Amino acid sequence: MIGEGRGDVEWIMSGEGGKGKVVLELFLIRFLLNGVGYMTIDPKSPPEPISRLLYGLIGGLLTGIADSATLLTDENGMVPFVHIVPSGTNICESFQLSYKDHLRGMLLYRNEDEKLSRVQTLVNKDFGAELYTGFNCEGTVSINLLFLKCLPDGTKILDCEIVGGRYYVSQAVSKNY
Numbered sequence: 001m002i003g004e005g006r007g008d009v010e011w012i013m014s015g016e017g018g019k020g021k022v023v024l025e026l027f028l029i030r031f032l033l034n035g036v037g038y039m040t041i042d043p044k045s046p047p048e049p050i051s052r053l054l055y056g057l058i059g060g061l062l063t064g065i066a067d068s069a070t071l072l073t074d075e076n077g078m079v080p081f082v083h084i085v086p087s088g089t090n091i092c093e094s095f096q097l098s099y100k101d102h103l104r105g106m107l108l109y110r111n112e113d114e115k116l117s118r119v120q121t122l123v124n125k126d127f128g129a130e131l132y133t134g135f136n137c138e139g140t141v142s143i144n145l146l147f148l149k150c151l152p153d154g155t156k157i158l159d160c161e162i163v164g165g166r167y168y169v170s171q172a173v174s175k176n177y
Contacts, residue, residue: 038056
């Protein structure tokens with residue numbers, strides 16, 4: 001069962017119905033990883049392609065269900081990156097993932113604007129609409145012009161300036177939400 005404190009991240013990822021969508025996605029990820037593991041890593045995998053595929057699908061399904069249940073019911077639950085039963089035949093066994101690790105991975109391929117909009121909605125709900133945050137970042141990079149040292153200082157190329165035989169590029173970024 002998904003416990004207290006897990007709802008906000010799931011909502012940021014999927015919006016309404018976030019917990020159910022994330023549980024389904026978690027199961028599909030576990031099914032895919034374990035199924036591929038059963039087809040490629042497991043030494044007991046049959047040599048025939050159709051048998052190997054069925055073996056991987058059934059093994060991935062069973063361990064995907066077990067892994068999802070472990071991650072969702074145990075607060076400190078960890079599962080191998082690729083889970084093959086019996087243990088000892090799995091080269092990925094020592095790399096363990098928790099529920100939070102899976103959420104971090106799933107957050108990586110979510111739309112940034114949707115995530116920021118949902119975070120803003122949560123902040124407004126919890127603290128009121130008057131609180132906002134943001135960041136400003138500015139950076140400058142200089143590139144040594146080995147073959148174009150003849151260009152005079154102050155020359156501008158593409159809104160960048162040459163000073164002392166170096167090409168200076170500056171960029172400023174500002175994001176508020």
